[in-house]
Amino acid sequence: MAGGWARDGAEQEQIESTLEEGVEWARRQLPQGESRHFCEECDEPIPExxxxxxxxxxxxxxxQAEQDKHATRASGYNRRGSKDSQLR
Structure with a gap:
């Protein structure tokens, strides 16, 4: 149930949009092309x-695990429409 100026179903649309953007972002992060035989970082062999x-x-x-530790993704868009979240 939407409140304020939002129409009914607006929250669900925002949730679905955020989820779709996250899936697309994850797909773009997947490597493409031919696999390397040796690691770009440490030059160790990559198992078949x-x-x-x-x-x-x-x-x-x-x-890859070390790189994933440092990878972050910030949305930059406040999808929560509550007054409390906008004041932070």
Whole structure:
């Protein structure tokens, strides 16, 4: 149930839009092309099962895990319409 100036169903549309954007972002982050045989970072061999499971892979599991720790994504858009969230 929407409140204020929003029409009914607006919250669900915002939730679905956020989810769709997140899925698209994740898909764009997937590697593409031919997999490397050696890691770009540490030059260790990338096992064949990893190369087959993830086409376009460029990093070994260890280096990928380290890179994922530092990867962040901020929306930059306040999808919560509450007054409280806008005051922060």
């Amino acid at each position: 099962p990893r190369r087959k499971a993830l086409p376009g892979v460029k990093l070994c599991v260890t280096c």
